[in-house]
Amino acid sequence: MKNLGGNAKQATPIFIHARGIENTIPLICPICKNNKFYTQTSMLRGGRWASFFDVEWLFDKSATICICSQCSKMQWFKDKKAVIPDLR
Numbered sequence: 001m002k003n004l005g006g007n008a009k010q011a012t013p014i015f016i017h018a019r020g021i022e023n024t025i026p027l028i029c030p031i032c033k034n035n036k037f038y039t040q041t042s043m044l045r046g047g048r049w050a051s052f053f054d055v056e057w058l059f060d061k062s063a064t065i066c067i068c069s070q071c072s073k074m075q076w077f078k079d080k081k082a083v084i085p086d087l088r
Contacts, residue, residue, distance in 0.1 A: 009039075011036040011037060011038050011069035012036060012037065012039075012085050012086055012087065013027075013035050013036055013037075014026075014027040014035075014037045014066050014083060014084065014086065015083075015084040015085075015086060016077070016082055016083065016084070017081060017082055017084055018082065019079070019082075024084060027075070027083075029068040029071060029073055030073070031068070031071045032068065032070045032071040032073075034068050034070040034071065036068075036069045036070070037066040037067055037069060037075075038066075038067045039064060039083065039085060040064070040065045040067065041062050041063070041064055041065070042062065042065050042076075043061070043062055043063075044061045044062065044078070061078070062080070063076050063077060063078045064076070064077045064080060064083045065077075066083060
């Protein structure tokens, strides 16, 4: 997978820090049981009224997408602090 700059990204293990849970949880793909993911950030749309008045940019928020390096299943996380890549 390539990012917009053209540099190849490395798939890494990801940990999830869920609200109300003290420890981090390793992210495992529910399809193929892989533990390495590519991460990407995507914008979330503001809704119908924002589109109608052409002011979506005011309401856009982002989400982190974790993409399985083996089967390409995508998992979305709205809380940016929830996704913790293992950079070892």
